[in-house]
Amino acid sequence: ERVPHRSWDTWRDEGRRPVTPRAGFFSPQGDAACDGKGGPGAAVPGAAPAGSQDPPSVRLWSDYLNVPLHPRSLHVIRQYLHDGDCGCLEAFAQGESLLQDPACVEELEDRLHFFVEECDYLQGFQVLCDLHNGFSGVGAKVTELLHDEYSGKGILSWGLTPATSNIPKVGLFFPPLQDAQSNFYRLLNTALGIVHLSQHSSLFCPLSLSGGLGIR
Structure with missing residues (x-):
């Protein structure tokens, strides 16, 4: 229940x-x-x-x-x-630009420090973000910030992509057919997300129910 x-x-x-x-x-x-x-x-x-x-x-x-x-x-x-x-939030650059705003970065750092100060023994961080949309850019900037501020701590990053569905777009699934621009964004976001998340993480794991990370 x-x-x-x-x-x-x-x-x-x-x-x-x-x-x-x-x-x-x-x-x-x-x-x-x-x-x-x-x-x-x-x-x-x-x-x-x-x-x-x-x-x-x-x-x-x-x-x-x-x-x-x-x-x-x-x-x-x-x-x-x-x-x-x-x-x-469709494109990697859109997500990346959010965390280039000083006000947003300051807000993130304040929240981060609040939780870090509660830890008796901080071992590391886990970052989960979508790869196929603009959140890949958000995740990339977050891992970069963590890498710069907590260089001695582990960062485990998970890049998530929905599975491909045979029904129209519902919730957590891609539709079977999308326009060329959406497919291009999805491919580019995924590629950029993998590169940047891997660069600033101790370990990066792409995760999807689809064999090709939702890319056809």
């Missing part, structure tokens, strides 16, 4: 301090993981109610979220939308 998501505010209202992962997330607008204020949402829209026999609707990473997030874990990228025909 799926456990309903409990937010940070729910735990706080019950007078308890929740145990949260030491994790940071970059998330575009429209992601179910955040509320209108940019903080962790009170519930996961895709989750089935407790005791329900209906399978949950899975569209976003937050649909798997069964632990509360610390209020400083989630950073909303307000320049881009989660989904739609335009305004999405």
